[in-house]
Amino acid sequence: MKAPAFDYQKPGNIDEALALMQQHGAGAQVLAGGQSLMAIMNLGLATPEILIDITGIKGLSDITLTDSQVRIGALVTHARLHASAEVARHVPLLWQSVPHVAHMAIRNAGTIGGSLALADPAAEYPAVALALDATISLQGPAGAREVAASDYFLGLYETARANDELVVAVSFPKVRPDQRMVFDELTRRRGDYALCGLAAAFQMQGGKIGSARLAYLSVGDTPVLASSAGAALAGCAPDEAAVAAAQSALAKDLSPRGDLHGSASSKLHWAKVLLARSIRQLGES
Ligand SMILES: Cc1cc2nc3c(=O)[nH]c(=O)nc-3n(C[C@H](O)[C@H](O)[C@H](O)COP(=O)(O)OP(=O)(O)OC[C@H]3O[C@@H](n4cnc5c(N)ncnc54)[C@H](O)[C@@H]3O)c2cc1C
Structure with a gap:
């Protein structure tokens, strides 16, 4: 099956993306790797009027280290996570989980932000985030906020993220020697x-x-x-x-x-x- 026709926009920054999300409300869907969304649309289970493609937004693809945390941008793909020496060293539980996510072709396009936004109960990263007490960074029209993983996953495909908010990053504590x-x-x-x-x-x-x-x-x-x-x-x-x-x-x-x-x-x-x-x-x- 093919998805019904939809409009498409590719904003260049977060503010533009948030403005489009507000403008189109429930008719809009954010598009990241498309590895879940396109499948859902092709099955007719989602029929957005417009896709807001966030893959052109700079700053959402970084992996940055602080003294105690590794902050991973929402657009970091599964494949990049597994190729990252920083993730392997400082967040080994996440790194171990990546090869269990689907197949290589899907891992090349699918993103950590998409996985946490979708919150499939069979997905690997939500469980890793909960085990490590990660923090999910959200940004919406009212500004930015941080939500602990223990408060984020609320129900079946339901999270603390509001419809007009983007997942922008997730921060994991660095593993300790003990x-x-x-x-x-x-x-x-x-x-x-x-x-x-x-x-x-x-x-x-x-x-x-x-x-x-x-x-x-x-x-x-x-x-x-x-x-x-x-x-x-x-x-x-x-x-x-x-x-x-x-x-x-x-x-x-x-x-x-x-x-x-x-x-x-x-x-x-x-x-x-x-x-x-x-x-x-x-x-x-
Ligand atoms: C055959 C197959 C097997 C798979 N197997 C697994 C598996 O074993 N484990 C697993 O975890 N996943 C699996 N997946 C899903 C895959 O990992 C997806 O990549 C992932 O779930 C979603 O990431 P994405 O970037 O592709 O998101 P998309 O498909 O683009 O988006 C998914 C949803 O999240 C929303 N969204 C995306 N990014 C953001 C954001 N930054 N802020 C707010 N909303 C956002 C979208 O609007 C959409 O509703 C599989 C997929 C397929 C097709």
């Missing part, structure tokens, strides 16, 4: 959306786990932080006793719904499998 990161997911075929995924950020104290932020994808309407399982790991060595304790606590955190891809109990089982793998990987590192 932290270990593990990203893993289960898919039917490489490149498919995950049946279940886990972004895990561990803080170590000696050989033990001090704290753990475990963010799951594909188990609910939003990325889900498994706080009980994380708490069960505090003070544990990364061994089989820790696996058992965390797996048993996980049932309090997750209540996945069954769907075409698997039953609720299968999904909980997959989540436990990923949890065990991440703790065992920690033990081996």
Whole structure:
């Protein structure tokens, strides 16, 4: 199927983009990499009157470092993220997650801002953002604001971003020497959306786990932080006793719904499998 006709504008800066968004309201859609939007339009699930192509806006494609953070512009593509030595070094959980996003052709065009704006519950970056407590930078007619990832993902494809706001960047804290990161997911075929995924950020104290932020994808309407399982790991060595304790606590955190891809109990089982793998990987590192 082909998308119905639409108008097209390519603003040169953020103010022009915001003015166009205000002018056209609900009839407008922002176009970044187009890797989700064009597919949705071709299926007839979105019929915008006008696409506002933001790919010509300078300053949205930078990766910048401060003492404690890595700020990634909304237009940075998946491929650029994975090619970035700064991302590999300072945000290894994000870097590990990139090859799990779709296929290379999609990674060449799709952007981190598009992924966070869409907030697909099966997408990798929302879970990574939640695990690392990232900050999403938004800009709208009333100015700029920052939203913590824990406040940003509100429901199925629903975020704290208002329709007239752009995602302009996302900032991740730099990994500390006492932290270990593990990203893993289960898919039917490489490149498919995950049946279940886990972004895990561990803080170590000696050989033990001090704290753990475990963010799951594909188990609910939003990325889900498994706080009980994380708490069960505090003070544990990364061994089989820790696996058992965390797996048993996980049932309090997750209540996945069954769907075409698997039953609720299968999904909980997959989540436990990923949890065990991440703790065992920690033990081996
Ligand atoms: C076959 C296939 C497989 C895929 N598999 C995966 C996968 O495994 N994991 C995964 O995470 N993704 C997957 N994707 C989606 C892909 O990663 C997209 O690139 C990404 O979700 C959206 O980024 P984009 O830049 O292409 O956004 P677009 O498609 O251009 O836009 C997506 C939505 O976000 C809005 N938007 C975009 N940028 C902004 C912004 N800066 N501010 C405000 N709104 C904005 C648009 O208006 C639109 O509503 C897949 C896509 C396809 C076609």
